[in-house]
Amino acid sequence: MYDVLDSRSVLEVLRPVQDPELRKSLVELNMIRNVKIDGGKVSFTLVLTTPACPLREFIVEDCEKAVKKLPGVTEVSVDVTAETPQQKSLPDRNGVPGVKNILAVSSGKGGVGKSTVAVNVAVALAQTGAKVGLLDADIYGPNDPTMLGLADAEIVVRSTEKGEVLEPAFNHGVKLVSMGFLIDRDQPVIWRGPMLNGVIRQFLYQVEWGELDYLIVDMPPGTGDAQLTLTQSVPMSGAVIVTTPQTVALLDSRKGLRMFQQMNVPVLGIVENMSYFIPPDQPDKQYDIFGSGGGSKTAAELEVPLLGCIPLEISTRVGGDNGVPIVVADPDSASAKALKAIALAIAGRVSVAALT
Numbered sequence: 001m002y003d004v005l006d007s008r009s010v011l012e013v014l015r016p017v018q019d020p021e022l023r024k025s026l027v028e029l030n031m032i033r034n035v036k037i038d039g040g041k042v043s044f045t046l047v048l049t050t051p052a053c054p055l056r057e058f059i060v061e062d063c064e065k066a067v068k069k070l071p072g073v074t075e076v077s078v079d080v081t082a083e084t085p086q087q088k089s090l091p092d093r094n095g096v097p098g099v100k101n102i103l104a105v106s107s108g109k110g111g112v113g114k115s116t117v118a119v120n121v122a123v124a125l126a127q128t129g130a131k132v133g134l135l136d137a138d139i140y141g142p143n144d145p146t147m148l149g150l151a152d153a154e155i156v157v158r159s160t161e162k163g164e165v166l167e168p169a170f171n172h173g174v175k176l177v178s179m180g181f182l183i184d185r186d187q188p189v190i191w192r193g194p195m196l197n198g199v200i201r202q203f204l205y206q207v208e209w210g211e212l213d214y215l216i217v218d219m220p221p222g223t224g225d226a227q228l229t230l231t232q233s234v235p236m237s238g239a240v241i242v243t244t245p246q247t248v249a250l251l252d253s254r255k256g257l258r259m260f261q262q263m264n265v266p267v268l269g270i271v272e273n274m275s276y277f278i279p280p281d282q283p284d285k286q287y288d289i290f291g292s293g294g295g296s297k298t299a300a301e302l303e304v305p306l307l308g309c310i311p312l313e314i315s316t317r318v319g320g321d322n323g324v325p326i327v328v329a330d331p332d333s334a335s336a337k338a339l340k341a342i343a344l345a346i347a348g349r350v351s352v353a354a355l356t
Ligand SMILES: Nc1ncnc2c1ncn2[C@@H]1O[C@H](COP(=O)(O)OP(=O)(O)OP(=O)(O)O)[C@@H](O)[C@H]1O
Pocket: 107, 109, 110, 111, 112, 113, 114, 115, 116, 117, 138, 141, 143, 221, 273, 274, 310, 311, 312, 313, 314, 315, 316, 317, 318, 320, 321, 335
């Protein structure tokens, strides 16, 4: 079929290979670059659309199989890198310079594990090599500093030509700015709309976030001022809604979902947390403490994907309290595996939305 083994013939055999999520040719998406031939050895770079690509191995295997079909090929070497696409811009909302995607982690009611999901998803994305920031906008319970092992960190304010800027704290590969760094944890704070508005905008635009693939915003529970400020200020790549299997939590998450939809923020999906309890002394057992199947039912009803279900495990709570998220403390636990899969699913959906 091909007389000579050259970069053109390599690109031609790779042309039918598709990105399974984007359903387009890798060659046409400019994901194959730098093709080199050395005797029978073919090497090239595969540029994925996110370092957290859930189908990385699958795509590499497809490429290798296709190129090995070329006569004369003795070895195929694929160097995998990633370029996360910038989300689509909106005419009425300015993005944050250097930040490619802003994602909200939200919940209809408190205590469902929203911060646990936000922190672990952020760390799991960073573990894949993505550049990640976490903005803790949960003014009523800013737990992210504790969960990320930064309870005693102090935020640095620097004066620059552009005015004062905040330097985020950093741990487990994630940059963090939190209301918790600004308020005295033992003092109740009454936030009025404009004040809250100002702080959220400051956290978006006056923080030295640098280059980020993903800025994850841990929202306060409910559908109040913070949600409005955020969705009206910046273009958002999407929102993830955390719920538990109970009916009340599900009803509340429906409200949250509608709010994002009204603000034209794509809802990437629902995460069901505390889906079932795994006793530490009987890891093969499961108890459906809060019922079962609620997350998938709501997801189906509202026509959004269920991104995953996270069990209730003592080690997840301990990881949060100790500042070592479960995806770091016990990466092989059922919760960590679920959280890592959720992080990859989110990254995959964000790339698809940006490129289609
Ligand atoms: N899957 C889980 N297994 C065990 N414990 C969990 C799990 N998810 C969350 N928790 C624990 O439940 C408590 C509440 O979780 P978290 O703070 O993440 O919820 P939240 O929805 O952000 O709450 P708030 O509305 O107060 O901010 C924490 O102690 C956390 O460690």
